[in-house]
Amino acid sequence: MTMLIDVLSWICLAGGGLFCMVGAAGMLRMPDFYTRMHAASVIETLGVGLLLAGLMLQAGLTLVTVKLLVIGLLVMFASPTASHALARAAMVRGVEPLLERGEGASKP
Amino acid sequence: MFTVAAIALLVTLALALLRGLLGPTVFDRAQVANTVGTIAVMLLAVFGFLFGRPEFLDLAIIYGLLNVIGTIAVLKFFRYGDLGEPGDGEAGR
Amino acid sequence: MLKSASLAFFLFVFWLLLSGIYEPFLIGAGVFSSVLVVWIARRMELVDAEGHPAxxxxxxxxxxxxxxxxxxxxxxxxxxxxxxxxxxxxxxxxxxxxxxxxxxxxxxxxxxxxxxxxxxxxxxxxxxxxxxxxxxxxxxxxxxxxxxxxxxxxxxxx
Structure with a gap:
């Protein structure tokens, strides 16, 4: 049983690290500011979530798990607010989003 | 295994900082600051497990709170603050 | 008033979970801070359907x-x-x-x-x-x- 939980938490930790690196790679590869934000949100959701899940499995049912849960809720509530403020600030200051020209792309 | 997670987070940090160096607009850099803050929170949590010191989690919570306030404050400054003429220089690009 | 009481209760539970040390002084400090926070929130008129969506x-x-x-x-x-x-x-x-x-x-x-x-x-x-x-x-x-x-x-x- 302990073995199984250990293996599960290792998978979660490795997956979390992997998704963090993928998100950062996306931040380098994407062509403009708004698309880079999408890559960053992979880090803030799946990367952070899997890492926290792995740590929680290691901690078991203790106060440490509760603190990890609080960190998770904090990131999950705070990061979309910050992202939205960032996107809005960029739009107000006139950063043009790179848009795909083609049929179906609805222009505002 | 915590070491692997910590190394992965450090690689992420390096890549994000590279984007911060390249990042053409100031908003790219604000985004990087936000991401680095999130990674710092996770790094603190992982280090707490790595060294067997659960107090680090409290530091991680404080960092998370400061990160939010910091990002919102910086963005308020860039949106309404006095940074020369609007559209002038780096801030408007 | 019911909302204030439930907000104080949640804040106090939050304190207990984060502190992890259960001595009379620290529990007293927790009660004091939750009541203080609720009092300040009431003065700022934050305790409503938005501030505490129970x-x-x-x-x-x-x-x-x-x-x-x-x-x-x-x-x-x-x-x-x-x-x-x-x-x-x-x-x-x-x-x-x-x-x-x-x-x-x-x-x-x-x-x-x-x-x-x-x-x-x-x-x-x-x-x-x-x-x-x-x-x-x-x-x-x-x-x-x-x-x-x-x-x-x-x-x-x-």
Missing amino acids: HLGWGALTYWPWLIREIVVSALAVTRIILDPKLPISPTLVRFRPRQKTTVGLVTHANSITLTPGTISMEVAPGEFLVHALTREGAQAAADSEMDRRVERFEAGR
């Missing part, structure tokens, strides 16, 4: 698991796009009308959109959302979506 407890239990599943699915999709050597993105802006009436519902919808990788809410006003999506399919899925209906149900507290 009536949404039920809806959260059914909405959050669905949201987590949605986040995992779209995060995997974005990961596939990033790792693709051709980088098949088609960034699109889409404007649509959300169904929510209350501020809490609108904010929940906008934050859920931003939280799922691949879509970011750029402008949020009652009756009008502007969403930036990484792919054209993502933009089409954002307007008049299942998320819209689920948040509507969540805001009604069901």
Whole structure:
């Protein structure tokens, strides 16, 4: 049983690290500011979530798990607010989003 | 295994900082600051497990709170603050 | 008054969970700080349906698991796009009308959109959302979506 939980938490930790690196790679590869934000949100959701899940499995049912849960809720509530403020600030200051020209792309 | 997670987070940090160096607009850099803050929170949590010191989690919570306030404050400054003429220089690009 | 009492109770439970040391002095300090925070919040008129949305407890239990599943699915999709050597993105802006009436519902919808990788809410006003999506399919899925209906149900507290 302990073995199984250990293996599960290792998978979660490795997956979390992997998704963090993928998100950062996306931040380098994407062509403009708004698309880079999408890559960053992979880090803030799946990367952070899997890492926290792995740590929680290691901690078991203790106060440490509760603190990890609080960190998770904090990131999950705070990061979309910050992202939205960032996107809005960029739009107000006139950063043009790179848009795909083609049929179906609805222009505002 | 915590070491692997910590190394992965450090690689992420390096890549994000590279984007911060390249990042053409100031908003790219604000985004990087936000991401680095999130990674710092996770790094603190992982280090707490790595060294067997659960107090680090409290530091991680404080960092998370400061990160939010910091990002919102910086963005308020860039949106309404006095940074020369609007559209002038780096801030408007 | 009932809301204030429940807010004080939640704050005190939060204190107990974070502190982990149960001595009379620290528990007393916890009671004192929760009451102080509630008093300050009442003076700032923050204790209302927005500041302490206790009536949404039920809806959260059914909405959050669905949201987590949605986040995992779209995060995997974005990961596939990033790792693709051709980088098949088609960034699109889409404007649509959300169904929510209350501020809490609108904010929940906008934050859920931003939280799922691949879509970011750029402008949020009652009756009008502007969403930036990484792919054209993502933009089409954002307007008049299942998320819209689920948040509507969540805001009604069901």
